[in-house]
Amino acid sequence: MTNGISRSLELLCPTCAGSAFEFDDNIDEIVRTYQCLGCGGSFxxxxIMLANASRIEAEVEAIGEELVGDAVKRLKKAFSGNKFIKIK
Ligand SMILES: [Zn+2]
Structure with missing residues (x-):
């Protein structure tokens, strides 16, 4: 059951919503500076995380709902036709 969980989320520039950044891989990500290739701004x-927080939360919620929805569908399917078990 890996469908939906492994999707990656692109981080977007707070200014121009571009997704291409230049950064120094040798510097720890907490302290490194990201320079947007779209607008040239550095963050x-x-x-970056703050600007994308709502998108990340929405994505996590969407993944959660998908999983719950799938589980309910599977349960109903598994029990459909069985007269002795009713799902409330
Ligand atoms: Zn930008």
């Missing part, structure tokens, strides 16, 4: 890791 800290915190700023």
């Amino acid at each position: 800290s890791h915190d700023q």
Whole structure:
């Protein structure tokens, strides 16, 4: 059951919503500076995360709902036709 969980989320620039950044891989991500290739603005890791927080939350919620929805569907399917078990 890996469907839906392994999707990756692109981080977007707080200014231009571009998704291409230049950063130094040798610097720890918490302290490194991300330079947007779209608008040239530079942002800290915190700023990027803050700007994307609502998108990340929405994505996590969507994944959760998908999983719950699938589980309920599977349950109903498994028990459909069985007269002795009723799902409330
Ligand atoms: Zn930008």
